[in-house]
Amino acid sequence: MGEIVATLTARRSFVGSLCFLAVLSLFLLPASAWAVEPALDLTVKDKPLDAGEVLKIAFSRASGDSLGRTGIVRYELLRQAPGEAVFKVARSFAASQRLGRFTYDDTGLKPGKHYQYKVRTVGADGFTAETAPCPPTAPRRQWFFTNKLNTLVATAIFCAFVLGFIHAARRGRPMFIRRIAGLDAIDEAVGRCTEMGKPTLYVPGISTISDVATIASLNILGQVAKKIAQYQTRILVPNRDPIVFPVAQDVVKEAFIEAGYPHNYRSDDVYFVTNDQFAYAAAVCGTMVREKPGANLFLGMFYAESLVLAETGASVGAIQIAGTDAISQLPFFVTACDYTIIGEELYAASAYIGREPTLLGTLKGQDLFKMVCLGVICLGVLLMTLGVIFRGKPYDDILQLITVRSGS
Amino acid sequence: MTTVDLLQRLLVLDRRIIYALLLVCAVVPFYMNWPPIKMEVSKETQDAYDAIDAIPPDGNPLVLSFDYDPASAAELTPMAEAVLRHCFAKKIRVLGISLQYSGQGAGIAAEVMPRIAREFGREQNVDWAFMGFQPNAVVAMLQMGEDFKKTFPTDYYGTAVDKIALMENIQNYDQVPAVLTLAGTAVAESWVTYPGMRYGVTILTGLTAVYVADIVPFYQSGQIKGMLGGLKGAAEYEKLVAHPGSGTAGMRSQKVVHYMIILFIILGNIAYLATRGRSR
Amino acid sequence: MKTQIPLLICLVAGLFMGLQYFIPAALPVYNRVNDYIQVVTAFSLVLGVVNLIHRHIGRMRPSGPQRRRHRDWPFSLAALVGLVVMLFAGFGTQRGPIFQSLFNSILLPVQSTMFALLAFYLASAAFRAFRVRSVDAVVLLVSAVVVMVGRLDDGGALGIPWLSRQILNGPNLVAKRAIILGVGLGMAATALKVVLGLERSYLGSGKE
Numbered sequence: 001m002g003e004i005v006a007t008l009t010a011r012r013s014f015v016g017s018l019c020f021l022a023v024l025s026l027f028l029l030p031a032s033a034w035a036v037e038p039a040l041d042l043t044v045k046d047k048p049l050d051a052g053e054v055l056k057i058a059f060s061r062a063s064g065d066s067l068g069r070t071g072i073v074r075y076e077l078l079r080q081a082p083g084e085a086v087f088k089v090a091r092s093f094a095a096s097q098r099l100g101r102f103t104y105d106d107t108g109l110k111p112g113k114h115y116q117y118k119v120r121t122v123g124a125d126g127f128t129a130e131t132a133p134c135p136p137t138a139p140r141r142q143w144f145f146t147n148k149l150n151t152l153v154a155t156a157i158f159c160a161f162v163l164g165f166i167h168a169a170r171r172g173r174p175m176f177i178r179r180i181a182g183l184d185a186i187d188e189a190v191g192r193c194t195e196m197g198k199p200t201l202y203v204p205g206i207s208t209i210s211d212v213a214t215i216a217s218l219n220i221l222g223q224v225a226k227k228i229a230q231y232q233t234r235i236l237v238p239n240r241d242p243i244v245f246p247v248a249q250d251v252v253k254e255a256f257i258e259a260g261y262p263h264n265y266r267s268d269d270v271y272f273v274t275n276d277q278f279a280y281a282a283a284v285c286g287t288m289v290r291e292k293p294g295a296n297l298f299l300g301m302f303y304a305e306s307l308v309l310a311e312t313g314a315s316v317g318a319i320q321i322a323g324t325d326a327i328s329q330l331p332f333f334v335t336a337c338d339y340t341i342i343g344e345e346l347y348a349a350s351a352y353i354g355r356e357p358t359l360l361g362t363l364k365g366q367d368l369f370k371m372v373c374l375g376v377i378c379l380g381v382l383l384m385t386l387g388v389i390f391r392g393k394p395y396d397d398i399l400q401l402i403t404v405r406s407g408s
Numbered sequence: 409m410t411t412v413d414l415l416q417r418l419l420v421l422d423r424r425i426i427y428a429l430l431l432v433c434a435v436v437p438f439y440m441n442w443p444p445i446k447m448e449v450s451k452e453t454q455d456a457y458d459a460i461d462a463i464p465p466d467g468n469p470l471v472l473s474f475d476y477d478p479a480s481a482a483e484l485t486p487m488a489e490a491v492l493r494h495c496f497a498k499k500i501r502v503l504g505i506s507l508q509y510s511g512q513g514a515g516i517a518a519e520v521m522p523r524i525a526r527e528f529g530r531e532q533n534v535d536w537a538f539m540g541f542q543p544n545a546v547v548a549m550l551q552m553g554e555d556f557k558k559t560f561p562t563d564y565y566g567t568a569v570d571k572i573a574l575m576e577n578i579q580n581y582d583q584v585p586a587v588l589t590l591a592g593t594a595v596a597e598s599w600v601t602y603p604g605m606r607y608g609v610t611i612l613t614g615l616t617a618v619y620v621a622d623i624v625p626f627y628q629s630g631q632i633k634g635m636l637g638g639l640k641g642a643a644e645y646e647k648l649v650a651h652p653g654s655g656t657a658g659m660r661s662q663k664v665v666h667y668m669i670i671l672f673i674i675l676g677n678i679a680y681l682a683t684r685g686r687s688r
Numbered sequence: 689m690k691t692q693i694p695l696l697i698c699l700v701a702g703l704f705m706g707l708q709y710f711i712p713a714a715l716p717v718y719n720r721v722n723d724y725i726q727v728v729t730a731f732s733l734v735l736g737v738v739n740l741i742h743r744h745i746g747r748m749r750p751s752g753p754q755r756r757r758h759r760d761w762p763f764s765l766a767a768l769v770g771l772v773v774m775l776f777a778g779f780g781t782q783r784g785p786i787f788q789s790l791f792n793s794i795l796l797p798v799q800s801t802m803f804a805l806l807a808f809y810l811a812s813a814a815f816r817a818f819r820v821r822s823v824d825a826v827v828l829l830v831s832a833v834v835v836m837v838g839r840l841d842d843g844g845a846l847g848i849p850w851l852s853r854q855i856l857n858g859p860n861l862v863a864k865r866a867i868i869l870g871v872g873l874g875m876a877a878t879a880l881k882v883v884l885g886l887e888r889s890y891l892g893s894g895k896e
Contacts, residue, residue: 242736347874479803
């Protein structure tokens, strides 16, 4: 045991001496031994498909630099803007970061103006090395996302279909719309509430005003509120979103005025509950249990609270009509509600209830475009199959034309 | 009372009896370590694990977005814990954010991240950081595509972003190897649509079971590279990191409850078929 | 005028948002608009909170001919106390231990409980709904059972997890994609109607 300790002590003193010599030799070395190498492979490129205010810069570590452990402290990116005589520091990168290659988007530049860059390597004692300046590069402004050409064509066709059918509808062309049981039942539900002397509960979903489902719901709310006003019963509209709330209040108020019963409108019946999903669900369930509405209308965007609302509504014996484009919530509504308006039927509701020809025209345009989409899907399947059988060209190239691509 | 009478009663069973039985079935297995669970890791979970595992240690961080509220915590917090354990054990840095609209996701992250980091002795602002929340998810996602520092000028605790070592090299999504969003709402879809499609970021998702079906098409199309679904996904990830936690415990309850519901469906149908003639 | 100005704003904003999708040069303006949206969102919350306080204080005040409080006034009191306590805990302690402790010990369990209620509702709804009334209902029932078992660790020998995946990724996804296609077109058509001012019920009366 004693021998082992002695050996270790001896080794330690030997290693210690070596370290001391190494440190001493470092002090005795000439300054040139500290000289740092410049960074490698500096590239400056215009950011594609943007407003021409960004250049993408990248460079690699200096040779011999190993994560900042070889005397290099940082790399400084220097920029010379148009009209400036000197390079100025645009950004500094710590050399200790575990990156092989540094990347940076230089933003806020002027489109079409030429910028030059170089990278300065900074050592621990202030020694520096610089790369040669890159060739002058200008950010270019683009005016069209070339990768979205097929989307633009599809959008144009869609708009043409919709506007064409609106025009036809205005000229008196009859428009057939199939029966939607859930929407027919709204009348029945409101009538039932009137007979029973109970209020109607209208939940406009829990999403924001930027959600199209919420706008569709508010459109239906206007028409439902008008009917309720005519029947002289109450409508309760609890809101989750603070922006949807004043819009809903205005929609109901206007509907009561239009129906000729402004004095029956109670501002307290359209109210903001909370921004929180399940606290909102709890509050609406509480309203159902206390107020015992004759009908519950859940129209708009819903998430996991859908079944909580629908089951509570079923337990208080209300007639329930739900409508949402939230696909994962549809099974819950189908299970627990009397009628369910599925997906796009929600968007058709306003046209269906109002029977206004221009709105019906949009439905026709939408349907025709859906047929075009189905045709394109079949074409895509065919091209892909042929591409597999005949190994690529020309089928893959044609397929590219109808493929929606990502990027900005 | 005849068997048919009994079955007829079963058809109109008081829902409170179902609730009481369900409560027992959910609570008892959670504390009894029964029934045994033998998880097989699904491809979706393995893909998520592999994508995170491929991130270089001590390099650019995984962005972990706590996009859920306390209501979904039972399903999603076990995922967060398992993923953090994986990262911290492999010295992968983690940048926590929250885009849950009411800010409650931030409250969860502020509890979970420091706790797991302490387990592994990882240092705040160097190995991990939590930047707090932004209320408008889509806008924040787009802003991060331009400049993270503009979206999060300070972290959750008020430290200026320039003083956070982890953020030194983070400018936009170019420096982010992957984003894992833990969500129970449409935020996950927005991550795919905006950072995924616009900026080409690798998107991974951890979702509540009810929301999985909505997001599966994106996984199939390759727009999502890996996916953890519900308690099962959490339990699978716990198996991969060899640290069974509340996800695995929750699976026991889920197992018993699922079988209880199936039993009730079968009983309900037997009663329905046996009494159908009578009711006619 | 009351309707025309909002319609004009809607038209301009809608057209810009549609066009910017195709024009890279418009990105800076788009980013600026996004910043404004953040500001509007923050202010809208104030609007909601003001309404909340107004409504609940109104319920607590005695009113009507008999000078009675609303029968639910204790709930209103609880809501207001909760609002004030969380507000002061948040602002006063800079998200410190009091705020975090209130969050962890009250909000988290309460909300988790609300979400957990789903399991109870799901059980009772499944019990009532899954009856073999028709061939369609049988298909639905069998699929439901297979998918439920598929979410567990059992049934591997019978190939149930595989079958469950096939159901989810096959027929389920086909139906969903069909609905998604319809919903997408419905959204686009509704957006077009709103932008062009054809649909104006959301503005109130919808008439001049």
